[in-house]
Amino acid sequence: MKKSILIMFAFALVSVSCSDFLDVNDNPNNPPISTPRLTLPVAQQSFSTLNARTMTYLGNFLVVNWATPSNWSSNEIYSRYNFTATDFSNIFETSYADIFKNLTYIETYEDPTGAVDYTYYQAISKIIKGFQYQMLVDLYGDVPYTEANLRGDNTTPKYDDAETVYKAVIEELTAVVDLINNAPTNAQNPETQDIIFGGNMSHWVEFANTIKLRMLVRLSNTGQDSYIASQIATINANGAGYITTDVTSNPGYTTAEFKQNPFYDYFRQPVTGDEQNRGDYTVASEHAITYLTNTSDPRLERLYAPSENADEFKGTEQKTILPGTGFTSKDLAKVGPGLIKSAEGDQIIMSMAEALFIQSEATTRGYISGGDAAAQANYEAAIEASFTQLEVADPIASAQTYYAQTTPNVNWSNSSNKIQAIITQKWVALNGTSSIESWIDLTRTGYPVGLPIPEESNGSRPVRLLYPSTEVSRNSDNVPTLTSDDVFTKNPFWK
Structure with a gap:
């Protein structure tokens, strides 16, 4: 799966990625030149890094995993919640200017020779897009979708309704499974150019199913149980199931500067550590x-x-x-050492623990068959997966001892509110990794209960982000108007 990171970063020089969101500065007489084979690992690396850094860091503070010591003045925003249109803008900007731009290039690329079929590359691009669009809707609400990623053909895309985007992504994740399963026999497998699954398309189907299930469970408060059930039936029909291991990326991380695991690099110096x-x-x-x-x-x-x-x-x-x-x-x-492991280590994108907790919640809510016994099995397996991921000594036995204790929201049988138990344990398991999901879960469910709110804030925890000021200035006719108060009051559509 691993590819030399030296080659990986060389790809960035020839990929279509650039810093301009709208890409209006491309010289039409000297266009960017690349192929899906060169562009895919660049897009995947950008996707992995964004989720590993800004989104994880933000999430860990908003669900009170991390804090700031008295000898530093950094991070005051996390104790005051005074979010502005200039904060965390790279989540929105990198998604469109880099990740979606490269993925769209892959999806629309036509081999001039007609000799190479890129169906698998296109399918992978659609799945990563689905993951990232879900995040954008969860964090911002309405976002550009139907008119997005058209480069110079539309530099001021309209903003689509958040629920419309969600359902469009769900449909896309359904269709992409068929795309993979019915790919031409001469479809080129990306193999090591795929820094996530090494070209294993069965795993990509499992990942698509898991992302889709996460989105469907997110809709649990919207009164659309029949829609959710029908969509889960399509997952069951494809027979692939859900991910069975942590989803990670690794292009060949090393200890060298600019080539370390992105989360590790956030906290440790290159070479010396x-x-x-x-x-x-x-x-x-x-x-x-x-x-x-x-x-x-x-x-x-x-x-x-x-x-x-x-x-x-x-x-x-x-x-x-x-x-x-x-x-x-x-x-x-x-x-801790279970999170900051090594410069060369894999970067988690979605953990097995998260996937199992999602399945446990879906079963508890009646969306997946199996009843309480199946929900408990997934709940306990999720805790075991978390212990394994963090490299706790003798992880399975230690996890079993942990959830066998009588404490509510640890022990399944002694938890009167199963959803509260699931989300509470999910919060622990996602500490330091996909903690942005814990913030979204907190907004959606109110769990875990008792998370303190900094006394310097206005007494409320943010429920969304503001659109970047750069996007407001360049697409003012379409960007929804928000105020600073909306950070705390304008809930996602699924709330």
């Missing part, structure tokens, strides 16, 4: 440490590293603290 500033000003929250301690969770020592001064697992509140009045980074636990 010394701590980046971010590694020093990102510490454990008091709430997360307390919860893990009170539930006797051995994942504590994998999610967090003990403090330098006292070798203890100590967290702090999410607040702006005057220097000299609080705990410094040396007093507090930091991001």
